[in-house]
Structure formats: structure tokens, C-alpha cells
Amino acid sequence: MAENYDDIDKKTPDTVDTDGHASDDKDNDDDYEKYCYLCRRPESVAGKLIHMPGDINICADCMQRSFDSFNNSGFGNMPGLGNMQFIDLTNMPFGNIDMSKFKAQNDVPKSQKVKKKAPKEKKQEEELTLKTIPAPHKIKAMLDEYVVGQEYAKKVISVAVYNHYKRVLTDTMDDIEIEKSNMLMVGPTGCGKTYIVKTIARLLKVPLAITDATTLTEAGYIGDDVESVLSKLLAAADNDVEKAERGIVFIDEIDKIAKKQNSNSRDVSGESVQQGLLKLLEGADVEVPVGSGSKNAMVPMTTINTRNILFICGGAFPDIEEIIKQRISRQASMGFKAELKDKYDDDPNLLRQVTTEDLREFGMIPEFLGRLPVLFTLDALDKDMYVSILKEPKNAILKQYKKLLALDEVDLRFDDSAYEAVAEEAIKRKTGARALRAIIEKFMLDIMYQIPRDDTIGRVTITGDYIKGKGSPIIELRGTPALEEASATQIDKQD
Known part of the structure; x- marks a missing residue:
């Protein structure tokens, strides 16, 4: 009586090592990743694979595309297919393709296989509670260990973050509802805006998403939609919606979405993006794609409430000093004690006098600035x-x-x-x-x-x-x- 093929495979060595001993590669197949036969993506990228006859693995995306192509070509409407419980794809020809000629997973040479990554041990982090929130002076003391100078900025952000998480973690405020305080930080390049936010998120152990405003465009145009900001936050929270709703979003280069001056073309990356961000800053239920930055039929969606998400915007706002100088020296004067026009040319801390009026003149719309009530500046480095x-x-x-x-x-x-x-x-x-x-x-x-x-x-x-x-x-x-x-x-x- 013939032996089973499985028994023959176990007895037949695939390779012979240098010592002349037989070695079986198939015993170690579990150490290597399986991949989709059609798109060639490994299981860690494509997700769980569907095992087909002939030891073929296909990802869900390719399987869905195959079904769609069958339906569009009329193959799915053939009589009798609805009553079939199982189709042997191994010997079924699709056009000129013979499925029996497909290579099985085990027939791929070892040099072309991808080894599985060792699973990372997840550290159990303590959840933030009212008792564990560090006081503002403690937050600033922790920032002092990493960030040099910027005393005023560190004090402002410590108080704002402390008040925000007190508001998030308490639900018993009677009839008084505390609004969240989003922040807008203005400072020259390289003064530590992004570094301060990164340090705050690491110290508080909350998910942080850092995105660049230059990649954002109006919905329907090439580029990232404003919802992609929340997709990054969801990914930083390991797709935990509840954890993501208590995170921090830092939008850098916010000055790059200022309203274009004297432009006849449609401003899809300036004022339109500011208007798209309004609902996120205010607090709303937003549908967000999971695991992707763009919405399409193949990506699952979830809903995130942005009411408890702290938004921090930062930008260098180049040449805004000229706008500040024009506002300060708007009143003309004459005489021996009159102020000179170049009085503020060499002032290194002129940026401290910035107001929302200057930002509006720069190109930020008032509705956007109204949702960022905490405005502070960072000093240039000496x-x-x-x-x-x-x-x-x-x-x-x-x-x-x-x-x-x-x-x-x-x-x-x-x-x-x-x-x-x-x-x-x-x-x-x-x-x-x-x-x-x-x-x-x-x-x-x-x-x-x-x-x-x-x-x-x-x-x-x-x-x-x-x-x-x-x-x-x-x-x-x-x-x-x-x-x-x-x-x-x-x-x-x-x-």
C-alpha cells in the first residue's frame, strides 16, 4: 500500500549540509513568513492570508479584487455556481492559466523567503489618572532636564497640558463644562517647538501624532485629507480608539497653510485646509480610515471624537516681524524725541509682541485662530x-x-x-x-x-x-x- 505524501515528504531530505547529514528545510517553515501569491506581500504587511488548495496563500485584498473581476466579466452569474459548495481551483483553468502549475509555498527557495520577526513584548503602561497627573511645576521640572531655556513657553505648556488632562479625566463637573485649550506656538526655526511637544508626550505616556501641514490639501485633491492627522494618532495608539481620544496631535509648519495673497487660482492647500481643520479643533465625530491615510472601499473606517484630543500647532511664521513692526510703529511722530523706524530692527525678542491681529495679517483666518486660544512664543537662541x-x-x-x-x-x-x-x-x-x-x-x-x-x-x-x-x-x-x-x-x- 502506498505511503501518504506527507510521510514521503518527511523522509525525503531537501538539502544536505556540509557534514553530509540530511537537513529538512520544511521543518523550519514556521520560521518564515507566508506571502500572497498575487501581490507578493508578506503576511505581516498584507494581513491574515487565505489558504487555498495547492498550498497557495492569497491576501484578502487580492481575493476581493479577483471576485470583483469575476463579477464584472459575468463569470459570477454563471448558472449553478450559487449551489456549489467547493470549487477545486487546483485543476480549474482560468483562461490560459493552469492553477495546477502554481508554485506552492514550500517550493520557493530558502533564499527568497522572509523570516518572521520576533514578537515585541508590550510594556504595560500605567494609565493616566487624576492622582498620577504631575503638577505644572513638576512637568516644567521634567522639561528642564531636556529643554534648555524657553522658560515662558515651558510654563505655558505645562499649565495648559495639566488643565487639559484634568478636564479629560473628570466627568463630574456639575453644570460647568470646561472647554479645551488648544495651543499655537510661534518661534523661529530650531528653537525647540517639536522637541518640547515630543518630551511632553513621552513624560505623560500619551499617544502623540506629529504631522506636517504642508502635505494637507482640501478634500478631493491630491494630498492628505485633514482626517489623516487622526489616522496617525490612531496608529500611535495601536488602533485603540479610546486611547487615541486622549492623545496629543502636533501640527507642524502651520504657517504654510496661510491664506495666499493676491492669488487667482483655487487655494486648495491654504485657507481651505484651515477651514477643514475647524471641526477637528472644535470637537466632532470624525470617520477615520484604519491603517491608511486615505479613504477607499478596501479600508475599514472607525469614528473618533476629537473633543478630548489636545491640538498643538506650531510654526516659524517667517517675516512676521515686519508685520509686528508696522503695527507697533503705525503712529507717525516727528521731533527730537520721536521713535525711529529702525528702532526694532535689532530686537531679538520682537516676536514676543505677536498678537492674533498680526497672525490674521499673515494669512490665518479668524475662525482658525479662535479655536487656538493659548498663544505663546519661543525665543530665538543666543x-x-x-x-x-x-x-x-x-x-x-x-x-x-x-x-x-x-x-x-x-x-x-x-x-x-x-x-x-x-x-x-x-x-x-x-x-x-x-x-x-x-x-x-x-x-x-x-x-x-x-x-x-x-x-x-x-x-x-x-x-x-x-x-x-x-x-x-x-x-x-x-x-x-x-x-x-x-x-x-x-x-x-x-x-
């Missing part, structure tokens, strides 16, 4: 702030490089002249704190390249002359008395 950014934050960029070289048992140090030289160069570039990394990456390139080649290097000291291109770093070899004395001192401190 030399002292640049030096503090290099030294003080927990994850300062210089601390990152020190840790990298410590893995090679090399001590990296910077003298005071180096800090000042980096700060002066950053001020010239006028790109904010982002300039610091570009400057440090440039002068650290040769050091990071050469140090792994020489095991005798024990310490590298960066000087201001090296950053300005006038000298070289101070290199001390291992075994020198000064270096050994410093190492002994560090060991004593640890003990």
Missing part, C-alpha cells in the same frame, strides 16, 4: 543658550559622542573655547539648534575615523582652534601619568 544646549540636557549631542568613544575606552573632552566656537558658528548659520549637530558631525569625522585604528589613544581634547580650523585636537596616549591619575580618581569616586 550664544549662552547654544553653550547650554551642548552641555546640560540629558541627551546632549556631546554626551552622545562621549558615550560612543567611551565604548572604545577613550575619554573625550571639550574645553571652554570649543563650546564658544561651536556656538559662534551656529549663530552664523541661523538654523537654530539643528546647526549644532551639523557642526559637530563635521569636526568629529576625522576623530571617529582615526581612533578605532589606534589602541594607544586614551584621551582626546577638542579645542576651539581645532573647530576654527587653526589647530588639531590634543591627544594623550594611554599610560601617561596624568591620564592614569585621572582614571584612578574616577575609580575612587565610583567606590
Whole structure:
């Protein structure tokens, strides 16, 4: 009596290893992902696959498209198909396609298979409650560990976030209903707008969605609809609607959707987007596609209520200083004590005097500004702030490089002249704190390249002359008395 095919497969080795022993790849098929035969997407991307005869796997999207094409071609209306309980697709020809010739999953060579990813362990995070919400001074203290300067901005956002989550987590406010306080932050590029919001979300352990307003367009045009903002928030909350409804949405580059001036064409990415965002900022039930940024028939939809979602908008608003100066010096004056027109040209903190009137002149519609009641500004960075950014934050960029070289048992140090030289160069570039990394990456390139080649290097000291291109770093070899004395001192401190 013939053996089963399964038994033959188990006894037949697929490959032979270098030692001459038979090895069976099919025993390890569970370690590799299955994929859709038609679109070739793995199961982790396409979702759960449908197993067909002949060991063929097809995703739900391709199966739906196949059924749609059958119905459109009239194949689905053939008599007798409605009473068929099972169709053997293995031997059924579709046009010139013979299904029996399809390759099974196990016939694919091992070099073309995708290995399954190890499942990530989800950490159970404590839910935010009225007792666990940190007070505003504690929120600001936590921000101080990561964000240098911007004292006023940190105080405003700490109070606003604290009040918002008190409002969200309590349902017993009698007849008094507290409105939410969305925020609009104005500040020059590289001053820390996005970083502050990221730090707040990480400290409070709430889902955060960061999106760029430049990609948003009016519904029906190429680009992202305003609902895509909520799709990102839902994805950040692991598709948990209840968790997403308590999250934070940060819309960056909000100044890019200002109303176009003197434009005859339809403004689909400016004023129209502001009008589309009104219902989200106010609070409404919005249908959101799950797992996708666009709405179509193949994507499931869910409803999210935006009433308890905190919206924070941020933008640099370039050249708004000119609008502020025009408003301040609107009244003309003459005489010896008259104010000069260029009085505010060199004022680094002119942005602090911004008002909603200036933003309306810039191109923001009043309905949009009315839904962002908390307006505050961030200061431009000066030399002292640049030096503090290099030294003080927990994850300062210089601390990152020190840790990298410590893995090679090399001590990296910077003298005071180096800090000042980096700060002066950053001020010239006028790109904010982002300039610091570009400057440090440039002068650290040769050091990071050469140090792994020489095991005798024990310490590298960066000087201001090296950053300005006038000298070289101070290199001390291992075994020198000064270096050994410093190492002994560090060991004593640890003990």
C-alpha cells in the first residue's frame, strides 16, 4: 500500500549540509513568513492570508479584487455556481492559466523567503489618572532636564497640558463644562517647538501624532485629507480608539497653510485646509480610515471624537516681524524725541509682541485662530543658550559622542573655547539648534575615523582652534601619568 505524501515528504531530505547529514528545510517553515501569491506581500504587511488548495496563500485584498473581476466579466452569474459548495481551483483553468502549475509555498527557495520577526513584548503602561497627573511645576521640572531655556513657553505648556488632562479625566463637573485649550506656538526655526511637544508626550505616556501641514490639501485633491492627522494618532495608539481620544496631535509648519495673497487660482492647500481643520479643533465625530491615510472601499473606517484630543500647532511664521513692526510703529511722530523706524530692527525678542491681529495679517483666518486660544512664543537662541544646549540636557549631542568613544575606552573632552566656537558658528548659520549637530558631525569625522585604528589613544581634547580650523585636537596616549591619575580618581569616586 502506498505511503501518504506527507510521510514521503518527511523522509525525503531537501538539502544536505556540509557534514553530509540530511537537513529538512520544511521543518523550519514556521520560521518564515507566508506571502500572497498575487501581490507578493508578506503576511505581516498584507494581513491574515487565505489558504487555498495547492498550498497557495492569497491576501484578502487580492481575493476581493479577483471576485470583483469575476463579477464584472459575468463569470459570477454563471448558472449553478450559487449551489456549489467547493470549487477545486487546483485543476480549474482560468483562461490560459493552469492553477495546477502554481508554485506552492514550500517550493520557493530558502533564499527568497522572509523570516518572521520576533514578537515585541508590550510594556504595560500605567494609565493616566487624576492622582498620577504631575503638577505644572513638576512637568516644567521634567522639561528642564531636556529643554534648555524657553522658560515662558515651558510654563505655558505645562499649565495648559495639566488643565487639559484634568478636564479629560473628570466627568463630574456639575453644570460647568470646561472647554479645551488648544495651543499655537510661534518661534523661529530650531528653537525647540517639536522637541518640547515630543518630551511632553513621552513624560505623560500619551499617544502623540506629529504631522506636517504642508502635505494637507482640501478634500478631493491630491494630498492628505485633514482626517489623516487622526489616522496617525490612531496608529500611535495601536488602533485603540479610546486611547487615541486622549492623545496629543502636533501640527507642524502651520504657517504654510496661510491664506495666499493676491492669488487667482483655487487655494486648495491654504485657507481651505484651515477651514477643514475647524471641526477637528472644535470637537466632532470624525470617520477615520484604519491603517491608511486615505479613504477607499478596501479600508475599514472607525469614528473618533476629537473633543478630548489636545491640538498643538506650531510654526516659524517667517517675516512676521515686519508685520509686528508696522503695527507697533503705525503712529507717525516727528521731533527730537520721536521713535525711529529702525528702532526694532535689532530686537531679538520682537516676536514676543505677536498678537492674533498680526497672525490674521499673515494669512490665518479668524475662525482658525479662535479655536487656538493659548498663544505663546519661543525665543530665538543666543550664544549662552547654544553653550547650554551642548552641555546640560540629558541627551546632549556631546554626551552622545562621549558615550560612543567611551565604548572604545577613550575619554573625550571639550574645553571652554570649543563650546564658544561651536556656538559662534551656529549663530552664523541661523538654523537654530539643528546647526549644532551639523557642526559637530563635521569636526568629529576625522576623530571617529582615526581612533578605532589606534589602541594607544586614551584621551582626546577638542579645542576651539581645532573647530576654527587653526589647530588639531590634543591627544594623550594611554599610560601617561596624568591620564592614569585621572582614571584612578574616577575609580575612587565610583567606590
